[in-house]
Amino acid sequence: MRLEDKIAVVTGGGRGLGRSICLTLAREGCSLVVSDIDAESAGKVAREIKKIGSEALALGVDVTSRSQVDTLMRVAAKDFGGVDILVNNAGICWMGKVEDMTEEDWDRVMAVNLKGTFLCSKAVIKLMKGKGWGRVVNMASAAGKTGGLLVGANYSASKAGVICFTKSLARELAPHGITVNAVAPGLIDTDMTRFFPKEGVSSILKSLPLGKMGLCEDVARAVLFLVSEDAGYITGEILDVNGGMVMD
Numbered sequence: 001m002r003l004e005d006k007i008a009v010v011t012g013g014g015r016g017l018g019r020s021i022c023l024t025l026a027r028e029g030c031s032l033v034v035s036d037i038d039a040e041s042a043g044k045v046a047r048e049i050k051k052i053g054s055e056a057l058a059l060g061v062d063v064t065s066r067s068q069v070d071t072l073m074r075v076a077a078k079d080f081g082g083v084d085i086l087v088n089n090a091g092i093c094w095m096g097k098v099e100d101m102t103e104e105d106w107d108r109v110m111a112v113n114l115k116g117t118f119l120c121s122k123a124v125i126k127l128m129k130g131k132g133w134g135r136v137v138n139m140a141s142a143a144g145k146t147g148g149l150l151v152g153a154n155y156s157a158s159k160a161g162v163i164c165f166t167k168s169l170a171r172e173l174a175p176h177g178i179t180v181n182a183v184a185p186g187l188i189d190t191d192m193t194r195f196f197p198k199e200g201v202s203s204i205l206k207s208l209p210l211g212k213m214g215l216c217e218d219v220a221r222a223v224l225f226l227v228s229e230d231a232g233y234i235t236g237e238i239l240d241v242n243g244g245m246v247m248d
């Protein structure tokens, strides 16, 4: 077991990639604080984790709220004794053209995807510094590199922000034994992508070197690698999990 005695906080852990990341870390002996704006789904995942035999706690947390994020980290510190791993996974998608995008559409996507990543990272720094060890993994996207094939510019811009934030924070926290990396998934089969237009998806898949959508487990395994000791000399890295969609 690679993560025995480790404590992880995963945001947006109630379904999709977040759920898969929680279960993958739990199978390696990690204790999990599963947080999601949908408290019920977080609770379900926490029950799945307990069945695996790991410790889990579920909390309803909106990552755009500083007070809720602070409470999340306080509870993790109090009930589990700290936080070793933070996975900033919570995110929302928006589709459409800039000319049809309202200011609210822009603000909401930025608030969840980018500000949420900032708030959770900021709240965990003290806890990780205290241990002299930490792992932060942010959920970027291939859209943050390409400008996005099906998604709105607000989504792509938020994920480009996540990529740069990852690199800046990696420099800042390296002296404290904390690594900060990101995973940049391409097209993964989740509730988020189930709403994507069918023609758009099949045209992307036709040009994709690996020719198929990714599974949640493909992304979860990449996160597991980045939080493990095997990745101890890796920081500021944006790890593509995209079937060859972007090669840089």
Ligand SMILES: NC(=O)c1ccc[n+]([C@@H]2O[C@H](COP(=O)([O-])OP(=O)(O)OC[C@H]3O[C@@H](n4cnc5c(N)ncnc54)[C@H](O)[C@@H]3O)[C@@H](O)[C@H]2O)c1
Pocket (backbone or CB within 6 Å): 011, 012, 013, 014, 015, 016, 017, 018, 035, 036, 037, 038, 041, 061, 062, 063, 064, 089, 090, 091, 092, 093, 112, 139, 140, 141, 142, 184, 185, 186, 187, 188, 189, 190, 191, 192, 193
């Ligand atoms: N699925 C893909 O193809 C893909 C590709 C690239 C990046 N991503 C990113 O991966 C992450 C997970 O995506 P997914 O496909 O599992 O999506 P999903 O919609 O299935 O799950 C997202 C989860 O985040 C939660 N959430 C939404 N807003 C929140 C908030 N304000 N606070 C806390 N939780 C919130 C939702 O309740 C949900 O449980 C997102 O950041 C997404 O942008 C997904």
